[in-house]
Amino acid sequence: MTSETRARTERFDPAAYEANWRERWERDGLYQARDDDPRDKQYVLTMYPYPSGDLHIGHWYAATGPDIVARVRRMHGDNVMFPMGFDSFGLPAENAAIDRGVDPATWTAGNIDRMRAQFRTMGCMFDWTREVVTSDPAYYHWTQWLFVQFFKAGLAYRAMAPVDWCPKDQVVLAREQVEGVDRHCWRCGTPVIKRDLEQWFFRITNYADELLDFSGIDWPEPIRLMQTNWIGRSEGAEIDFPVEADGVDPIRVFTTRPDTIFGATFMVLAPEHALVSVLTTPEQREAVDSYVVAARSETEIERTSTEREKTGVFIGAYAVNPLNNERIPIWIADYVLPGYGTGAIMAVPAHDERDFAFAHRYDLPIRYVVVPASGELPTSEAFAAHEADEVLADSGEFGGMPASEAIGAITQQLVDIGLGSFAVSYRLRDWLISRQRYWGAPIPIVYCPDHGAQPVPEEQLPVLLPSDVDFAPTGVSPLQSDAGFLAAECPVCGGPARRDTDTMDTFVDSSWYFLRYTSPHSALAWEPEKAKLWMPVDLYTGGAEHAVLHLMYARFFVKALRDMGMLDFDEPFLALRNQGQILGADHQRMSKSRGNVANPDELVARYGSDAVRCFLMFIGPWDQGGPWNPSGIDGIHRFLGRVWSVGQPSLTDAVATNDADELERALRRATHVAIAGVSEDVEAFRFNTALAKLMELTNAVTRAREAGLGSAPVYADAVDTLLLLLAPMAPHITEELWSRRGKPYSIHQQAWPAYDPALAAADTIELPVQVNGKLRDRLVVTPDTPAEEIEKMALGSEKVQAHLGGRPPKRVIHVPGKLVNIVTP
């Protein structure tokens, strides 16, 4: 650059223009998605945040990726909606109320205001006119209304259930909110315990099979696998084992291996099983009772530890094997879980590790009934009968039958004698949605002494949260101590009734917020025609940690609402992409308690929003994340500085060169190579390599200017293209330069540059020449050089000849455009 142009170029100072452009975009409603836009719609969505207080670097990381894609799709000519809101019900607000005495609503509203302002500094194309806030009565009105619809459709029911209870947060948790080996609370980490409570459930298990079907949606394989495993479909049989006592129902078991029934040497009931008290003999009563009491007081940790030695008690009673009438002793043991299958098993110690360990400890018989076709049999451990080439042994008329065949044959025989059925069991349980806390949507149900649980009439919704309650956690909802809230009227008889004092799991709120964005101010939950216009979401992004929570619940909601006639599609999110997690500098998950939360404000103030966006996208693949280390942001700042420099208008310091034509072709080629590369990378969420390609183009443009091309049309084209390609990632600097160059406002409304392969084609290519796969020389040829000539040139190379040692080559492999490899004899 000459000193003359340097003087003309204003100093690169993002602070001088970034906020101004954001205000202009806002004022112009540039990012508002219009319902009456005739172009193809494109609904891009990123998971809305919990308003915890301040945005951290992870929010920037998560939002920038989809913002880039949304912007590119907009430049491709689509009518793009990219909304944002707040998932604002939940425990932290209530804990803040307890700790600091502030009202949850006030605390939440303050956080939302702060975070909304911080969000705006990102320069994302969020359409804030569509914002939803789930703790707003105008929103939870409809969450409650949806609950009533689920109730009326038979998909919401109340049941006494042993539930996971967090003793610290004093709240019931969904199974999905209990994590890890020690069965701890997902929020506070405290080990959970079991309690029996009347709870509301959503019948998600009705949709277990449909939720296993991912055809037609483009979701990451790991997420699909996690949901599949979570749903845990197992095919097998239910089998009735009659008991010796008169007038008592048989013991029904679920098994995936009915073919091993002749190896059943004992039965095991879960300690909670209803038949335990009926069947226990007087002599065993005391031992059984004390075992049951002990099992029920155990924590989840103890109960489900796989390390622990298996324990149990014989209850004194016997069942009868329905196929051979053998007498089988009945035990109880806590390794049989009450909530899975039928809560009872036929124990086949020869072919199940757990039954094997139990039999070993209590000296129960072990009988092998499935053997390898080879005839060999292990004797010291449970032999996992799984393989295809196995046959039954010691199994009456089924002896010698292949195991795979026997599964069906034995079940069929049990069906024929009325003591069995083909059955499917799922790991998935119904979704427990009751929460004994304040800061959530009240469950819109009243209890009448005469008419039981009745939904609040729709015209009386919303059931508003009272604002003056005592927040100290007591194990019951704070709403229970609020007499004004508690008192209600039975919608059937008008008599006095009691309101439900629990609130809904916040995952209920987030199971339909994407529908509310389509018509956020509607006097309905959503306008059917608006949902028809925008739904389903075309691209959804967020963290993989929601694989079996939000992402499964939202699918369930859409399927249930479809069956209620309220929606006409099957899946909420057509495509899903997960961003990686930005970890603290200590490689640990960012959390306030660890003190490793990185705040972007300082970086934004120093380098500008564009630099922070680009830096985050540049550090690695977006789906990978990684530990936070801001040291590389200087490189991005320098890059944007070079863009600032080349993007200035009317550079006239052109110097005539005698090879201008070739230089111009090279610059045009670099431009079109960048168009192709960036387009491809952005669609694939490879923002890091897209930026690398933009850096290469910038370097090529800089070189061209140094070479004197500054006033050539091809130079202006290259710069314009650079700005257009960079605009989705760095919306401010590109708008500023676009404007300075006298181009029409806004750059974000321009068409994405068109790629011309002919202009990207190289004049000459460099071909590596290998001998036995090792690089020995290079050839520079034009793309149309005939293969024979290239091979002749390769063989003629001195370096190649040195390695051939005068011998003729054994083989010559020529991959056109790639390389030549010569194999020596």
Add this chain to the structure above:
RNA sequence: GCCGGAGUGGCGGAAUGGCAGACGCAGCCGACUUAAAAUCGGCGGCCGCAAGGCGUGGGGGUUCGAGUCCCUCCUCCGGCACCA
């Protein structure tokens, strides 16, 4: 234990089975400057004076050719975990 994902320079990372290390960071050298910062240019896997050799977690294999495909082992990260 089961199911995923990942191991590449000092660092972040790149590479449809075809030149390993693109693009950056940090570093070193140089230009500009009284000087520094900023900016610009250059150098950079390891061993070796060189020729050359060795290099993508370890070991084996397929191939003319392997970071990439196959087998096996190790380490790290995520999910699930007595689910019959």
